Amino acid sequence: MATVTFKEASRIYPKTERKAVDQLSLEVGDGEFVVLVGPSGCGKTTSLRMLAGLEPVDEGEIFIDDRSVAGLPPRSRDIAMVFQNYALYPHMNVAENMGFALKMAKLEKTEIVARVREAAKILDLEDFLERKPGQLSGGQRQRVAMGRAIVRKPQVFLMDEPLSNLDAKLRVSTRSQIAELQRRLGVTTLYVTHDQVEAMTMGDRVAVIKDGVLQQVDVPRALYDAPINAFVAGFIGSPAMNLLDGVIVDRGVLIGQSTVALPRSFHQAVGAGPVVVGLRPEAFELSNDGAGLPAVVKLVEELGAEAFIYAQLDQPAAPTLTVTPDLVVRVDPSVVVKAGDRIILRVKDDSMLLFNADSGARITGS
């Protein structure tokens, strides 16, 4: 059990110009489950490996429990790691895999056997202790990799996209198992993923990273409702938030060829000019009085409990915008629409987000 602190930590790969991790500052509380999320190549795995001691820290510092890890090899940091490809030792059976680190730590044989058995029980691996990794399924191997980490009883768990090699259904069930296990064991955990659904459902807090720079770290709800910039807004939530180019006009914002009324709270905050409007799929409803944004339905996705309409907004005859806005709209499954239909979309109250057209930063109302 320990805290983890990144203090302006950076990593530059040799012969590259851009920092892979750019002055990351992050504090993870004792027992907290923090998820690092971002698109491929954003530096989240590198950050994790810096904490593990598998990547050097070029600038800044990293602390585990207020003790700097600079100069400490991975084996001295009291951490356990679950790798994306599991990295199980192929020549050892499951029991030996799980007990290997304990053997290295020179624990008593009886203690090793007890801990391995305990972990096997938690992870439902008791029947497989004699098998070698090559004889296991993907899901079983993943559990062995987890087991190898939990027998260590370390200060910090590090997990590098442990679910990405599992099929979709297994991923969903294992996701909740991992979250529950972490809650039960109470070990400080740093979890890396590119899947924002995993991030939102598993983390106590989520850190969104882009191009090596930490964008925002907060509880999932806050990331969803109050994203700090357009990137976070577009990254969190599935389907992604609609980010539309708009122009602020008198008391409203022009999107396509229609004007949507600007909420009162924004009146003082924005001046006239271009702006990026953020509207989540659930921010729309089909208008029944003809007022709203006209659009043409291109595709309807039926998901059972809900449906998503992919529509194209009507454009003015001489378009001033360079990007044709395609929208995703969430509707009740009872709505009957098909491709080619014309619809009018009304923006629900208090559901609009505005972002600065240049910097992407969110414009907060007064």
Next chain:
Amino acid sequence: MKFSRFTWRIIGLIVLLGFTAFFFVPVIWVLLATTKTDTQLTSAGPFAFGAFSHVAAAWRALFGFQSDAMLEWLKNSAIYSFGGVAIAIVAAVPAGYGLALTQFIGRRTLLVITLITMIMPATALVLPLFLEMNVVSLTDTAWSVILPFSFFPFGVYLCYIFFSSTIPKDLLAAARVDGCNEWGVFRYIALPLARPVVALVAFFAFVADWNNYYLPFVMLSDNSKLPVQVGLEYLISSTEAFNPGNPGAGSELVKRPELALAILVAIAPVAIVFLFAQRTLVKGMLAGATKE
């Protein structure tokens, strides 16, 4: 040329049979030569079968030559080969691992040097080696043969290829996180997984060492220290039929069937080792073909 697939197959078969014959006919000749007497070799046809009793006679004569010289030579070959193989493995496996999976200054340079030494013809190195052995007064001893035998850059290269292609980097990272220092990573993870390449290197080293003629020929002068390949040369120079009027090295005379038998005895160990090693060899050569 447009032939049917069947015709191509026949042509291929003929070519293969041709090459098989090309390689096997001399061996068959030698096999049959041991069954004939010296005069029968020239009087009877090349593929005529003599009698098993002649083989027994040739065997007795061969192993009686110079009071068990043949046995002595075989023993020497075994000592030199096994000694060379053992030291070659102990050196090549860690070297290949180091070149493949660790980071240190000059690693690339070392790898290039290894490749360069690998393509140097061994024969060209024999005389310089002799001068070196002379300086440390090791000539005409077993070490003058075993030590050069242990130098096996091809083995290092094989191990380098094996380690860099079959051991995922994350496996080593996992071992490091699990508490291993660098030696531990090698000992507990890399080495147990290296069995296929150890067998491969052992095989190549053994065959090269057992068949090596020139190095022991230069290094050793005492008859009792010769390996069987050099001993064969000694036998040839003692064969009356090849040295008419001038028996050469020894005072005993050797008949040609005995020589044929000596050849067979000399190549037998390699053939047997190859038969046993075949399965492991194929596994070692395919290592890294598919990643787990």
